[in-house]
Amino acid sequence: MSSQFKALILNQEGENFSREIKSIDKSFLKHGDVLVKVEYSSLNYKDALILKNGARLVKEFPHIPGIDFSGVVEESDNNKFKKGDEVILTGWRVGEIYFGGYSQYAKVNGEFLVKKPKSISLKEAMILGTAGFTALQCSFTTKTTREVLLLGNKVNNVIVSGASGGVGSMAVMILNNLGCDVTAVTGKDNNRDYLKSIGAKNVINTSELMKDSRPLDKGLWDGAVDTVGGKVLENILSQTKDGGIVSACGNAADIKLNTTVMPFIIRGVKLWGINSVTASIARRQFLWSEASKLINFELLNKSVKEITLDELNNIFSKMLKGETTGRYIVNLNK
Numbered sequence: 001m002s003s004q005f006k007a008l009i010l011n012q013e014g015e016n017f018s019r020e021i022k023s024i025d026k027s028f029l030k031h032g033d034v035l036v037k038v039e040y041s042s043l044n045y046k047d048a049l050i051l052k053n054g055a056r057l058v059k060e061f062p063h064i065p066g067i068d069f070s071g072v073v074e075e076s077d078n079n080k081f082k083k084g085d086e087v088i089l090t091g092w093r094v095g096e097i098y099f100g101g102y103s104q105y106a107k108v109n110g111e112f113l114v115k116k117p118k119s120i121s122l123k124e125a126m127i128l129g130t131a132g133f134t135a136l137q138c139s140f141t142t143k144t145t146r147e148v149l150l151l152g153n154k155v156n157n158v159i160v161s162g163a164s165g166g167v168g169s170m171a172v173m174i175l176n177n178l179g180c181d182v183t184a185v186t187g188k189d190n191n192r193d194y195l196k197s198i199g200a201k202n203v204i205n206t207s208e209l210m211k212d213s214r215p216l217d218k219g220l221w222d223g224a225v226d227t228v229g230g231k232v233l234e235n236i237l238s239q240t241k242d243g244g245i246v247s248a249c250g251n252a253a254d255i256k257l258n259t260t261v262m263p264f265i266i267r268g269v270k271l272w273g274i275n276s277v278t279a280s281i282a283r284r285q286f287l288w289s290e291a292s293k294l295i296n297f298e299l300l301n302k303s304v305k306e307i308t309l310d311e312l313n314n315i316f317s318k319m320l321k322g323e324t325t326g327r328y329i330v331n332l333n334k
Helices: 045-053 122-149 166-177 189-197 230-239 262-266 281-294 297-303 309-320
Strands: 005-013 016-024 034-043 068-076 086-090 105-108 157-160 181-186 200-205 221-226 240-248 270-273 304-307 327-331
Touching (some): 016 309, 034 122, 034 309, 045 309, 068 105, 068 122, 086 122, 122 221, 122 240, 122 270, 122 281, 122 297, 122 327, 166 181, 166 200, 166 221, 166 281, 166 297, 181 189, 189 200, 221 230, 230 240, 230 262, 297 304
Parallel strands (some): 157 181, 157 221, 181 200, 240 270
Antiparallel strands (some): 005 016, 034 068, 034 105, 034 327
């Protein structure tokens, strides 16, 4: 490896918060037992929050953000990995309390890494990234957990909120490929054709789920994936049929949830929290191995924008304003 490489460094001195691309060497990387040459990272909503001001998630500065990456092992003091292994990292608070993937090299705890399955490329791994991994967890929970683990009825009609975002759009595709009729919820009417092209049978505007919810509404959904929280989640819960699982993974609209116990005690609805950060390695290995069966990368590529470290500053603020669609992946070799 070269002695110097590029990284995006966050710093804070008093009230002054800064983002700067700097040349560093590996002595700057203070965590972990596996050194990875990073090929790709991505831009997630949490990344955007951290890039804005640290989001109270970053405790020490200077800091390298980037909550996921894919790459090739350069050096390893962990007997599970050797030089040349292709690996994926998502979660474990990397990019928050540990240095992350917005660097041409990253050093992390080997227990955080998953060997990349041969069925996907390093680029495809980050086209999915944290958003895709979360979408896989949500989709399997909503459909397979009910049908297989809980021996419930077949899941047909499902609803996905925040469908124009990274998690939502991939959940639409995955659930469609799992055999569901998917209703996509978006605030962006100009995305209707795109959402139908990736598997949505119906598309509705977010405004239809922003009314004050009833304790129980007409049962419409066998299950749901919610990425936004707030009133949207309240209405989805009241509209979910008997035994349905609502997988909740985000708070893009609101962290509050003003609901009643009625969906849970009358219909047996299950609100299932999705934690992608500390998911077990066994679960990670299974879900990554399933990705190639459930994701049409050729189709997904149409909504993927490949950017550089230098371009992150211009993009993250647009994401926070809801002005982005699809996935942004960061090529560390550009």
